[in-house]
Amino acid sequence: MAVGDEFGLIAKHFAPLAQAMPGAFALTNDAAVIPPDEQRGLVATIDTLVEGVHYLPDDPAELVARKLLRVNLSDLAAMGAEPESYLLTLALDKARDEAWVARFASGLAADQQEFGIAMLGGDTVSTPGPMTLSLAAFGRVPNARALQRGTARPGDLVYVTGTIGDGALGLLVRQGRLSGLPERERGFLESRYRLPVPRTAVGPRLLSLATACLDVSDGLVGDLGHIAEASAVAIELNSAEVPLSDAAKLVLSDDPDLLALVLTGGDDYELAFTAPPEQAEAIAALSRETEVPIVCIGRARADSGAEPENRAGVVVRDRWGAPLDLPVKGWTHF
Amino acid sequence: MAVGDEFGLIAKHFAPLAQAMPGAFALTNDAAVIPPDEQRGLVATIDTLVEGVHYLPDDPAELVARKLLRVNLSDLAAMGAEPESYLLTLALDKARDEAWVARFASGLAADQQEFGIAMLGGDTVSTPGPMTLSLAAFGRVPNARALQRGTARPGDLVYVTGTIGDGALGLLVRQGRLSGLPERERGFLESRYRLPVPRTAVGPRLLSLATACLDVSDGLVGDLGHIAEASAVAIELNSAEVPLSDAAKLVLSDDPDLLALVLTGGDDYELAFTAPPEQAEAIAALSRETEVPIVCIGRARADSGAEPENRAGVVVRDRWGAPLDLPVKGWTHF
Numbered sequence: 001m002a003v004g005d006e007f008g009l010i011a012k013h014f015a016p017l018a019q020a021m022p023g024a025f026a027l028t029n030d031a032a033v034i035p036p037d038e039q040r041g042l043v044a045t046i047d048t049l050v051e052g053v054h055y056l057p058d059d060p061a062e063l064v065a066r067k068l069l070r071v072n073l074s075d076l077a078a079m080g081a082e083p084e085s086y087l088l089t090l091a092l093d094k095a096r097d098e099a100w101v102a103r104f105a106s107g108l109a110a111d112q113q114e115f116g117i118a119m120l121g122g123d124t125v126s127t128p129g130p131m132t133l134s135l136a137a138f139g140r141v142p143n144a145r146a147l148q149r150g151t152a153r154p155g156d157l158v159y160v161t162g163t164i165g166d167g168a169l170g171l172l173v174r175q176g177r178l179s180g181l182p183e184r185e186r187g188f189l190e191s192r193y194r195l196p197v198p199r200t201a202v203g204p205r206l207l208s209l210a211t212a213c214l215d216v217s218d219g220l221v222g223d224l225g226h227i228a229e230a231s232a233v234a235i236e237l238n239s240a241e242v243p244l245s246d247a248a249k250l251v252l253s254d255d256p257d258l259l260a261l262v263l264t265g266g267d268d269y270e271l272a273f274t275a276p277p278e279q280a281e282a283i284a285a286l287s288r289e290t291e292v293p294i295v296c297i298g299r300a301r302a303d304s305g306a307e308p309e310n311r312a313g314v315v316v317r318d319r320w321g322a323p324l325d326l327p328v329k330g331w332t333h334f
Numbered sequence: 335m336a337v338g339d340e341f342g343l344i345a346k347h348f349a350p351l352a353q354a355m356p357g358a359f360a361l362t363n364d365a366a367v368i369p370p371d372e373q374r375g376l377v378a379t380i381d382t383l384v385e386g387v388h389y390l391p392d393d394p395a396e397l398v399a400r401k402l403l404r405v406n407l408s409d410l411a412a413m414g415a416e417p418e419s420y421l422l423t424l425a426l427d428k429a430r431d432e433a434w435v436a437r438f439a440s441g442l443a444a445d446q447q448e449f450g451i452a453m454l455g456g457d458t459v460s461t462p463g464p465m466t467l468s469l470a471a472f473g474r475v476p477n478a479r480a481l482q483r484g485t486a487r488p489g490d491l492v493y494v495t496g497t498i499g500d501g502a503l504g505l506l507v508r509q510g511r512l513s514g515l516p517e518r519e520r521g522f523l524e525s526r527y528r529l530p531v532p533r534t535a536v537g538p539r540l541l542s543l544a545t546a547c548l549d550v551s552d553g554l555v556g557d558l559g560h561i562a563e564a565s566a567v568a569i570e571l572n573s574a575e576v577p578l579s580d581a582a583k584l585v586l587s588d589d590p591d592l593l594a595l596v597l598t599g600g601d602d603y604e605l606a607f608t609a610p611p612e613q614a615e616a617i618a619a620l621s622r623e624t625e626v627p628i629v630c631i632g633r634a635r636a637d638s639g640a641e642p643e644n645r646a647g648v649v650v651r652d653r654w655g656a657p658l659d660l661p662v663k664g665w666t667h668f
Contacts, residue, residue: 129463
């Protein structure tokens with residue numbers, strides 16, 4: 001009974017998060033109502049975090065809440081949607097006290113402010129096992145227009161926002177495996193792992209610029225592979241162009257073999273997208289306006305079948321143009 | 335690696351469930367698109383089942399899938415919404431094999447047929463702990479009209495669909511605690527526990543008849559208490575009018591003390607609602623048309639403050655009008 005009764009918990013900690021949503025009925029009904037909108041379609045996504053798998057048991061509750069929200073906002077951004085609301089389900093273990101729930105809710109409150117969203121509803125249950133947190137997020141797009149993965153075209157350039165690899169290196173830091181790194185860089189990488197920055201300002205602006213888009217959550221090479229396969233194009237990735245943070249550069253100068261992890265590790269939550277070369281100017285302007293770095297890291301070619309290098313998929317090249325052989329191409333859950 | 339790779343699993347077992355939804359993009363994108371609808375609002379709800387808490391580890395996968403879907407459809411029905419689509423997230427343990435996933439998907443397929451819905455998207459992760467399954471369901475209502483809990487009025491009659499207590503008694507059967515009961519009755523009660531029947535045909539029809547509505551999932555008395563408190567009315571429940579299955583009657587004839595469990599146990603997934611007396615004819619007609627029993631079990635009075643019996647809340651009376659003292663008033667998760 002550590003967290004008190006279910007209804008009291010919801011009324012005290014979660015109902016305030018739903019205040020801005022009349023259709024949430026202060027979380028007192030069986031479901032929430034999203035009123036009709038004739039102009040805009042709704043984009044819906046769901047993600048789950050499991051304690052010990054996707055975050056560590058001693059991670060601060062505020063950060064866990066914000067990460068859960070942000071991985072979903074990153075999916076919305078990848079589709080070009082403006083975030084609007086969310087449903088939450090918490091399977092809490094019995095040892096969790098109300099203070100943990102209060103801190104979790106305060107993390108949600110902070111990100112609701114930051115991203116202009118509100119809670120629509122949820123469910124709270126108890127679990128004997130690791131805590132399991134699911135969040136379904138909703139965003140808006142004009143009509144039913146949304147960015148997709150399978151619509152890249154031969155000749156498109158390939159872009160990515162922010163920097164790549166910080167999330168995977170941040171996990172190494174958490175695991176105590178980059179102890180030689182200065183504290184400042186360790187702190188930076190760890191915070192990138194624990195609190196991704198979804199590119200919600202960039203995503204909706206890409207609706208008119210990009211041909212295909214996704215968020216980099218399973219690793220850059222693997223995720224570009226999803227675009228390549230779904231679009232039936234070959235993507236050539238210039239590893240030397242992949243944007244790296246100063247901290248990641250420092251790590252790689254010490255251990256160049258970690259480049260494979262940077263290119264294939266997960267948890268970046270940046271956007272990777274394709275766009276025709278004539279959009280280069282507009283993309284540069286978008287980067288300046290939103291203050292989000294956006295760089296070109298490769299291009300898409302026609303899938304010309306015969307040679308393996310030109311089949312639908314991703315070829316990674318080093319700075320001299322030689323193909324890089326990466327041990328792992330992406331991260332899956334099994 | 336028991337269930338194979340995540341993407342293969344989704345493509346093979348879940349993408350076919352999303353075929354009817356163009357906005358699901360065959361589950362290949364980061365999120366799904368629900369096109370704009372100027373006439374109808376969207377009703378959204380989410381529920382979670384934890385293995386060992388909400389179902390038993392040896393329950394057939396098909397039934398687990400259908401229960402997960404149906405508890406959500408019951409929430410939609412309680413709001414008066416026609417079911418449309420859903421998002422699913424599965425946290426699978428490593429021991430789960432692909433055959434389990436295939437059976438789980440076939441259960442979803444069966445209920446998609448039965449309730450006219452389709453999958454919109456989802457997420458699959460692995461867990462070291464008990465499997466945890468979350469489903470967010472979406473339904474439609476005209477404009478933003480939906481049934482609520484806090485809108486019952488003094489003088490309303492209180493109704494319930496189907497029969498009450500079978501779910502709670504079915505759980506006793508599962509636990510081997512009603513072994514004296516004939517096999518046929520045990521089978522009936524157990525199936526009511528394992529596979530609830532959401533009242534999706536009744537719910538939307540109540541939009542024009544009921545003043546307040548919810549689904550009975552935490553126990554009849556506790557759930558009527560939610561209506562009473564949210565509406566600030568006193569509800570008088572005549573326990574002799576509460577509809578019971580033949581199997582439940584047989585159990586109670588043997589052990590009358592189980593009446594408290596019948597009235598306060600969970601997992602009924604029937605609708606309880608209030609309506610003014612002048613709707614009695616229309617409600618009887620609805621019951622005939624849908625072939626769902628709907629009976630009057632009590633009435634709502636003004637919350638007249640002074641005497642405890644008339645305060646917002648539920649008073650349960652026996653067949654002679656004497657107040658019944660129930661040990662537990664509802665089931666919460668903590």
